[in-house]
Amino acid sequence: xxxxxxxxxxxxxxxxxxxQDAQVDHDRDLxxxxxYPYTRGIHPRMYRDRLWTMRQFAGFGTARETNERFxxxxxxxxxxxxxxxxxxxxxxxxxxDAHSLGExxxxxxxxxxxxxxxxxxxxxxxxxxxxxxTINGPAIILFAMYLAVAxxxxxxxxxxxxxxxxxxxKEYIAQKExxxxxxxxxxxxxxxxxxxTREVPQWNTISISGYHIREAGSTAVQxxxxxLADGFAYVEAGMARGLEVDAFAPRLSFFFNAHIDFFEEIAxxxxxxxxxxxxxxEKYGAKNPRSWMMRFHTQTAGCSLTAQxxxxxxIRTAYEAMAGVLGGTQSLHTNSMDEVLSxxxxxxxxxxxxxQQVLAHETGVADTVDPLAGSYFIEELTNRMEAAAEEYxxxxxxxxxxxxxxxxxxxxxxxxxxxYRYQLEVDRKERLIVGVNSFxxxxxxxxxTLRINPALEETQVKAxxxxxxxxxxxxxxxxxxxxxxxxxxxxxxxPPILDAVRAYATxxxxxxxxxxxxxxxxEAAVF
Amino acid sequence: xxETSDAEATRPIRVxxxxxxxxxxxxxxxxxARALRDAGMxxxxxxxxxxxxxxxxxxxxxxxDVVGLSILSGAHNTLVPRVLELLRQQGMExxxxxxxxxxxxxxxxxxxxxxxxxxxxPGTETEEIVRFTRSCxxxx
Numbered sequence: 217x218x219x220x221x222x223x224x225x226x227x228x229x230x231x232x233x234x235x236q237d238a239q240v241d242h243d244r245d246l247x248x249x250x251x252y253p254y255t256r257g258i259h260p261r262m263y264r265d266r267l268w269t270m271r272q273f274a275g276f277g278t279a280r281e282t283n284e285r286f287x288x289x290x291x292x293x294x295x296x297x298x299x300x301x302x303x304x305x306x307x308x309x310x311x312x313d314a315h316s317l318g319e320x321x322x323x324x325x326x327x328x329x330x331x332x333x334x335x336x337x338x339x340x341x342x343x344x345x346x347x348x349x350t351i352n353g354p355a356i357i358l359f360a361m362y363l364a365v366a367x368x369x370x371x372x373x374x375x376x377x378x379x380x381x382x383x384x385x386k387e388y389i390a391q392k393e394x395x396x397x398x399x400x401x402x403x404x405x406x407x408x409x410x411x412x413t414r415e416v417p418q419w420n421t422i423s424i425s426g427y428h429i430r431e432a433g434s435t436a437v438q439x440x441x442x443x444l445a446d447g448f449a450y451v452e453a454g455m456a457r458g459l460e461v462d463a464f465a466p467r468l469s470f471f472f473n474a475h476i477d478f479f480e481e482i483a484x485x486x487x488x489x490x491x492x493x494x495x496x497x498e499k500y501g502a503k504n505p506r507s508w509m510m511r512f513h514t515q516t517a518g519c520s521l522t523a524q525x526x527x528x529x530x531i532r533t534a535y536e537a538m539a540g541v542l543g544g545t546q547s548l549h550t551n552s553m554d555e556v557l558s559x560x561x562x563x564x565x566x567x568x569x570x571x572q573q574v575l576a577h578e579t580g581v582a583d584t585v586d587p588l589a590g591s592y593f594i595e596e597l598t599n600r601m602e603a604a605a606e607e608y609x610x611x612x613x614x615x616x617x618x619x620x621x622x623x624x625x626x627x628x629x630x631x632x633x634x635x636y637r638y639q640l641e642v643d644r645k646e647r648l649i650v651g652v653n654s655f656x657x658x659x660x661x662x663x664x665t666l667r668i669n670p671a672l673e674e675t676q677v678k679a680x681x682x683x684x685x686x687x688x689x690x691x692x693x694x695x696x697x698x699x700x701x702x703x704x705x706x707x708x709x710x711p712p713i714l715d716a717v718r719a720y721a722t723x724x725x726x727x728x729x730x731x732x733x734x735x736x737x738x739e740a741a742v743f
Numbered sequence: 744x745x746e747t748s749d750a751e752a753t754r755p756i757r758v759x760x761x762x763x764x765x766x767x768x769x770x771x772x773x774x775x776a777r778a779l780r781d782a783g784m785x786x787x788x789x790x791x792x793x794x795x796x797x798x799x800x801x802x803x804x805x806x807x808d809v810v811g812l813s814i815l816s817g818a819h820n821t822l823v824p825r826v827l828e829l830l831r832q833q834g835m836e837x838x839x840x841x842x843x844x845x846x847x848x849x850x851x852x853x854x855x856x857x858x859x860x861x862x863x864x865p866g867t868e869t870e871e872i873v874r875f876t877r878s879c880x881x882x883x
Contacts, residue, residue: 303765303816307792315794318821319765392767392791433770519770523865556865558817558847632773639774643868652866665847668817741790743773743780 224477225435227600233592240595249585253493255486256586257544258509263582269547270572271348275300275325276559277672279335282325286340292569298348300324308354308395310724311676320673328680329722333361343371347378353395355382356404357726360714379420379469382408385446385618389627391428395727398619400734404709406457409464411710420469422450430473431519433635436484439473440601441608442627444491449618451500461500465507474536475517482588483597485543491602514540515549521556524651526663529553534571541581542588548572558665625742632743680722687720695719696729703733756880757807761789761798766816771843775811778869779876795822799829802838808880814844827858839879
């Protein structure tokens with residue numbers, strides 16, 4: 217082992233930390249929990265008052281299969297829902313589109329029209345659960361469908377709680393599931409923010425996501441810096457629309473990765489809260505403390521899991537989950553051991569949920585707020601993460617902001633470089649990964665994995681065609697024309713999209729209509 | 744041996760790295776593309792969201808020896824056979840096709856039976872992919 221030790225992000229770690237390493241002014245840099253700058257957490261008593269929400273991401277097959285999984289998870293004690301959509305839904309294609317061939321229901325649930333959304337939430341009272349939806353490019357359409365389901369259940373929009381991921385900037389930066397070019401995509405997001413602020417006040421309009429940036433290969437520092445830079449870009453876009461910062465900022469939330477480098481992750485969450493609150497107050501002039509508070513969801517790192525000896529992933533996930541909790545997360549998804557092989561089996565997802573329950577009820581980590589505060593190492597590392605992020609903000613500003621950085625490939629290059637560097641370290645055994653480049657077992661027993669029935673694709677294709685055959689086509693045509701006109705003008709797109717989904721226009725039809733105005737996007741790939 | 748084939752024997756191995764289908768997981772594709780390039784090969788990366796038709800067209804235009812397909816969406820059983828079929832239609836049976844991504848072993852066996860020369864799963868060392876690419880392209 218090399219004498220120099222580094223975090224996963226390449227920050228040096230000394231053998232011993234002492235008081236002089238941790239330069240913190242308590243009132244300025246930490247403050248009380250639940251008070252500015254929120255380094256220690258956003259609530260005064262954190263998990264003593266309310267545990268984090270255990271929210272397992274789920275979705276596969278048709279709405280029927282996923283609805284069954286939702287009911288199963290709620291029976292097992294899960295406290296919120298999180299919906300995974302399939303690739304065609306994420307990319308704005310109907311299940312019978314040529315682009316969807318072979319992809320329907322494989323990585324998430326297939327949703328083509330309001331009919332699917334009704335089935336997806338059948339028997340689930342939308343006034344009582346909170347639902348997170350991982351949907352980005354077409355978020356405005358799926359949000360409209362969700363609100364239409366609430367209407368049909370007789371639930372007032374003011375009671376509806378949940379989160380849209382809707383973070384398009386990180387799509388261009390990392391996850392690469394976009395539909396329209398960046399500028400109209402930003403407009404759709406601001407349309408949703410404006411609408412939700414008025415009509416759906418408990419809805420979190422954007423979950424600004426570092427998770428995918430990290431999974432694409434970034435370091436923890438890059439995840440922190442790029443995610444916050446995206447957050448600031450949304451704040452600036454909202455303010456440019458003329459919205460009061462305090463009218464929408466309290467509904468912005470975040471989503472971070474919990475990777476395997478335990479202390480670095482904890483420092484990352486603490487630094488994130490401090491940076492956000494300082495900027496929101498000092499730079500953007502927010503006055504409502506809720507605008508200063510960074511609330512976030514955490515998911516353990518899929519990219520830290522190994523296909524080799526998959527049961528060992530349970531242990532990795534448990535450490536990562538603990539980092540998320542010690543970092544003060546508001547909700548948590550723990551990955552299942554088999555997610556590197558397929559979507560999780562019921563057994564695997566149950567163990568993942570139990571991992572959180574053990575953490576919450578047996579380990580005692582939830583009993584006191586920010587228990588690592590005052591650790592010389594943690595405070596020093598929190599400071600260093602903050603300083604490294606500030607350095608990135610300077611570089612992004614020099615480039616002309618986030619959109620300019622995307623266009624010139626800055627983020628994509630930084631991430632690709634970090635991913636390659638990491639892979640070389642693993643290949644050279646400078647980083648040991650149990651089961652992959654060390655402690656290898658030559659003859660492993662495979663574990664059972666979930667298989668998606670290929671016949672579901674045909675079922676879904678027939679279902680969307682049946683919806684098209686049964687609906688009032690003239691009403692659909694009128695609604696789509698209204699969407700087109702709104703897209704071409706600067707009126708808010710939410711109301712006409714709501715009308716279109718109520719008339720059972722499909723997602724693909726609405727996307728195609730908007731594409732005639734907005735065009736499409738292709739990145740210059742760098743590697 | 745003619746002059747042409749001499750020149751061909753010494754030209755760098757040309758590899759097309761393709762991302763068929765809709766998934767945007769390009770970390771692996773880019774790491775592999777870069778490792779092959781650093782090993783002295785000429786690498787063309789198609790970028791994301793390509794149809795099998797677009798990939799085969801690019802392989803033809805770029806006159807590649809090897810096509811590497813990266814798929815993490817579970818659509819490999821549909822997309823890979825389609826690429827193999829289109830290559831055959833173009834008379835490009837000599838182009839070697841490798842697959843990387845999340846492919847269950849039983850599916851991998853079927854893809855190999857259909858003509859894929861290798862399926863690389865998570866945790867594969869880049870050096871192994873480089874070695875394999877070199878040997879299969881030379882063997883072509």
